[in-house]
Amino acid sequence: MADFFKDKIFHNTSLKVFSLVFALVFWIYVMDQENPVVAKTFRNVKVELLNMSSVEKNELLIMNNEEFFVDVTVEGRRDEVFKFNSSDLSLTANLIGYKSGINTIKINSDSSDSDVKIINQSMNEIKIEFENYVERSKPIKLEYTGSLPENYKITSSELAFNASYVSGASSKVNSVAAFAASYNIAGLKGSVSDDITIIPIDDDGKTVQGVTLDKKYVTLNLRIVKEKEVDVLVEFIDQTTEDYHVKTTDYYPKRVKIQGKDTLVDSVNDLTLEPIEIGDDLEVFSFDRDLILPPDISIAEGTGTINIFGEVEPIIRKEFVYIIDNITIMNLRDETETEIIDETPEITLQMTGPKSSIETIDKDNVVLLIDGSDFELGENSGEISVKFNDKSYAYELSQKTIQILLKSTTNNTTLEPEGN
Numbered sequence: 542m543a544d545f546f547k548d549k550i551f552h553n554t555s556l557k558v559f560s561l562v563f564a565l566v567f568w569i570y571v572m573d574q575e576n577p578v579v580a581k582t583f584r585n586v587k588v589e590l591l592n593m594s595s596v597e598k599n600e601l602l603i604m605n606n607e608e609f610f611v612d613v614t615v616e617g618r619r620d621e622v623f624k625f626n627s628s629d630l631s632l633t634a635n636l637i638g639y640k641s642g643i644n645t646i647k648i649n650s651d652s653s654d655s656d657v658k659i660i661n662q663s664m665n666e667i668k669i670e671f672e673n674y675v676e677r678s679k680p681i682k683l684e685y686t687g688s689l690p691e692n693y694k695i696t697s698s699e700l701a702f703n704a705s706y707v708s709g710a711s712s713k714v715n716s717v718a719a720f721a722a723s724y725n726i727a728g729l730k731g732s733v734s735d736d737i738t739i740i741p742i743d744d745d746g747k748t749v750q751g752v753t754l755d756k757k758y759v760t761l762n763l764r765i766v767k768e769k770e771v772d773v774l775v776e777f778i779d780q781t782t783e784d785y786h787v788k789t790t791d792y793y794p795k796r797v798k799i800q801g802k803d804t805l806v807d808s809v810n811d812l813t814l815e816p817i818e819i820g821d822d823l824e825v826f827s828f829d830r831d832l833i834l835p836p837d838i839s840i841a842e843g844t845g846t847i848n849i850f851g852e853v854e855p856i857i858r859k860e861f862v863y864i865i866d867n868i869t870i871m872n873l874r875d876e877t878e879t880e881i882i883d884e885t886p887e888i889t890l891q892m893t894g895p896k897s898s899i900e901t902i903d904k905d906n907v908v909l910l911i912d913g914s915d916f917e918l919g920e921n922s923g924e925i926s927v928k929f930n931d932k933s934y935a936y937e938l939s940q941k942t943i944q945i946l947l948k949s950t951t952n953n954t955t956l957e958p959e960g961n
Contacts, residue, residue, distance in 0.1 A: 604670040617657035630803040687727025707757035767803040790851035800841040872914035889939035
């Protein structure tokens with residue numbers, strides 16, 4: 542048996558070797574002609590960035606781009622390349638270990654098919670700029686556009702919060718000076734509550750792009766009221782006794798400006814105080830009293846306090862004594878003369894009045910007069926009147942009339958009364 546196989550295998554050995562070599566050459570020829578080696582380029586193959594978590598852990602941000610694409614050329618037998626597509630390529634860049642700034646990172650390329658080789662790619666490395674991630678609190682700056690109607694004003698303006706956080710790359714965040722918030726108040730007549738957009742701006746007022754806002758809106762509460770000037774009315778009640786006199790009373794201010802909801806303000810025309818009682822003990826006085834305000838009405842300017850001032854003075858008496866011969870008799874008939882025949886030698890004048898008036902009067906300021914225009918020849922009763930330099934005061938005379946004899950001055954004879 543062994544001899545049989547030996548004769549079969551080793552018989553015509555040279556011919557068998559030649560046939561094997563010829564078959565191999567023929568196979569190579571056929572492969573070169575029927576399934577040649579070809580190349581193919583895949584465009585825009587995405588580079589996968591590995592270990593992004595390490596970037597975030599180091600509080601870094603990619604500034605320039607987070608997506609990179611490369612053109613890759615592969616080579617292999619036509620039937621292998623025909624089945625090959627871009628998903629069979631693996632392009633990666635490992636981000637571990639890099640710091641803030643511009644970094645050059647190698648692209649690691651691989652083919653999932655060992656029969657298809659990468660022979661060329663448009664770039665072998667990428668440049669990535671990392672920057673530190675920061676978060677900052679920035680103030681909100683509110684401005685109004687438009688104008689309120691006449692006599693309306695904003696009494697309170699409150700934002701739900703006065704600052705908010707902005708985050709992102711340090712260069713971007715540091716360029717944010719504030720958040721701008723704008724609200725149009727044109728035509729508003731009542732209180733409002735509204736959400737308004739906040740925008741990050743730089744020192745020049747330009748919007749800063751590429752940052753993340755913690756809040757995009759803020760609630761604004763505005764209280765808008767109407768103003769109006771009204772009269773202040775004060776009632777003074779004189780409670781002084783007969784021994785005192787209210788010299789002056791006054792108050793300030795006479796008008797105040799109020800504010801509130803327009804319908805309420807329109808219904809108010811004046812404001813009052815509790816009545817002011819003036820007694821003997823006040824003398825020169827000055828004190829404050831608060832206005833009585835209707836519900837939901839307040840004072841727009843000042844405190845709503847009215848200053849009350851004035852003076853209470855005592856009533857005093859003063860006496861002057863006059864010799865009756867010095868009383869002036871006026872309006873006598875021509876060619877007549879008088880003789881006082883009254884038995885009383887003196888008249889006492891007693892004046893009563895406020896201290897400030899009475900104490901300034903002296904005897905020379907007072908004149909006692911008798912009007913003789915109705916006198917007849919003979920004995921007459923003359924009524925005494927008092928003249929106080931064009932002022933009037935309460936007074937009493939110890940005697941209201943005196944007896945006067947009217948005589949003619951012609952030849953010392955007695956004139957006949959008129960009408961005879």
